[in-house]
Amino acid sequence: MSASSDGSPSYARTPRTTPTRYKDRATWEQEAIHAVLDEAYICHLGFVADGAPVVLPTIYARVGSRLYIHGSTGSRPLRAATAEQGLPVCVTVTLVDALVLTKSAFNHSVNFRSVVAHGTAHQVTDPAELDVALAALVDHAVPGRSGEVRPANAKELxxxxxxxxxxxxVSAKTRADDAGDDPEDQDLPHWSGLIPVTTVHGAPVPYDEAVPLPAHLRRYPR
Amino acid sequence: MSASSDGSPSYARTPRTTPTRYKDRATWEQEAIHAVLDEAYICHLGFVADGAPVVLPTIYARVGSRLYIHGSTGSRPLRAATAEQGLPVCVTVTLVDALVLTKSAFNHSVNFRSVVAHGTAHQVTDPAELDVALAALVDHAVPGRSGEVRPANAKELxxxxxxxxxxxxVSAKTRADDAGDDPEDQDLPHWSGLIPVTTVHGAPVPYDEAVPLPAHLRRYPR
Incomplete structure (x- = not known):
């Protein structure tokens, strides 16, 4: 952990979190990184199995400067992470904000925010930490949820x-550019602009009509 | 390539595309796999660099049974893929359809569709194939777009x-379950149900107000 040039807390830069291109899109500031991690809830977990890369989608939650990533006993990455040496992973989280359509094919792009975290993952074995992690996983996408459900029993745990x-x-990358077309393309007759992309959470659809919608779900649709 | 039990064309199963859990969620059918690949347009590209996994988001397009994945000369995976032996990759595409909120913490889940493709990637060097690939990349998120822009010049190419x-x-996995709560949980007082998740593409925002919206963009917002 270190401080960035403006004094806000930042993660330390390393060669693999320092991009070779578009350096101005990268940040190591905790606030920016945590904001992306807290808005998304699906990550892509990368690990190496038999020498080859594997990328699987799963859910995660952040607690302070820790990520908790959901698996199940018996899954390949989890078995490897139980070993004392842990499992080298890359965890990537991506939010798409807009399609960028320019007058030139070449400048077409996507406005996005992403986080890439490298490190060694370990299985959570301490019961108290597992409680915290599971509550965080349930609450991440739906804040307040973990207090309004039946907790896991011993068999489920x-x-x-x-x-x-x-x-x-860990670093974040953001492309939020709306600068538009290159000067030499501006007089071309083609349409250019942004198509905004948002993720919409709809109105809750109950399984059991007899239970009224609780307060923690009244934020939906959003 | 092979045929599945109902005769529809399928990709061949291999040990690493055969899940050890939730086997009924997996399919190798081309139609299901291609549908996911054609609906999404961001993939997570996994590769191994210096023995460690790396996962980066990028855009891609499908042409028949090929994926074209966008990079830039100078990026790490691209440099490796120029070598004759190619770059072992795992390409994963994920669509989220709903948050699944159950009366038990344990049964909380996500309805999703995902595709995981394993293989060795090679850089496209043939100019005619590169033309096809670049047009597919531009047209994937916005069909019809590549015919309405300035093509790449030699320097851009x-x-x-x-x-x-x-x-x-390659295989796809789908969780589309709305079966709800376990029988032993059904009388609990907690709310349970689905929160639908959709990706919305908004109305186009022009850079250049003088150019009217072309036909290929009139599908937005959607």
Whole structure:
């Protein structure tokens, strides 16, 4: 952990979190990184199995400078993370904000915010930490949810596995450019502009009509 | 390529595209796999660099049984994919359809559709194939777009790199379950149900007000 040039807390830069291109899109500031991690709730978990890359989507939650990533006992990454040496992983989270359509094919792009975290993941084995991690996983997409459900019983806990990744070697990248077309393209007759992209959470659809919608779900649709 | 039990064309199963859990969620059918690949347009590209996994978001397009994945000359995966032996990759595409909120914490889930493709990627070097790939990349998110823009010039083409992955070892997974709560939880007082999740593409925002909206963009907002 270190401080950036303006004094706000930042994660330390390393060679693999320092881009070779579009350097101005990268940041190591905690606030920017945590904001992306807290808005999204699906990550893509990368690991190496038999020498080859594997990328799987799963849910995660952030608690301070830790990521908790959901798995199940028996899944490949989880078995590897139980070993003492842990599992080298890359966890990537991506939010898409707009399609960028320019007058030239070449300048077409996507406005996005992403976080890439490198490190070694370990399975959470301490019962108290597992409680915190599971509550965080349930609350991440739907704040307040974990207090309004039946907690896991012993059999369910035994079938659940969570891995922990300390945020340490991590950066965010943002492309939020709306600068438009290159000067030499501006007089071309083609349409150019942005198509905004948003993720919409609809009105809750109940399984059990007899239960009224609780307060923690009244934020939907959003 | 092979045929599934109902005769529809399928990709061949391999050990790493055969799940150890939730086997009924997996399919190798081309139609289901291609539908996911054609609806999404962001993939997470996994590769191994210096022995460690790296996962980066990027855009892609499908042409038949090939994926074209966008990069730029100079980026790490692209440099590796120029080598004759290519770059072992895992390309994962994920669509989220709903948050699944159950009366038990344990059964909380996400309805999703995902595709995971394993293989060795190679850089596209043939100029005719590169033309096809770049048009597919521009048209994927916005059909019809490539015919309505200035094509790339020689300098731009030299700065663009695309890698090709033959779809061969690939599967899709779908969770579309709305079965709800376990029987033993059904009388609990907690709310349970689905929160639908959709990706919305808004009305186009022009850079250049003088150009009217062309036909290929009149599908937005959607």
């Amino acid at each position: 035994a079938a659940t596995a969570v891995i922990r990744l300390e945020l340490d070697e | 030299a700065a663009t790199a695309v890698i090709r992955l033959e779809l061969d070892e």
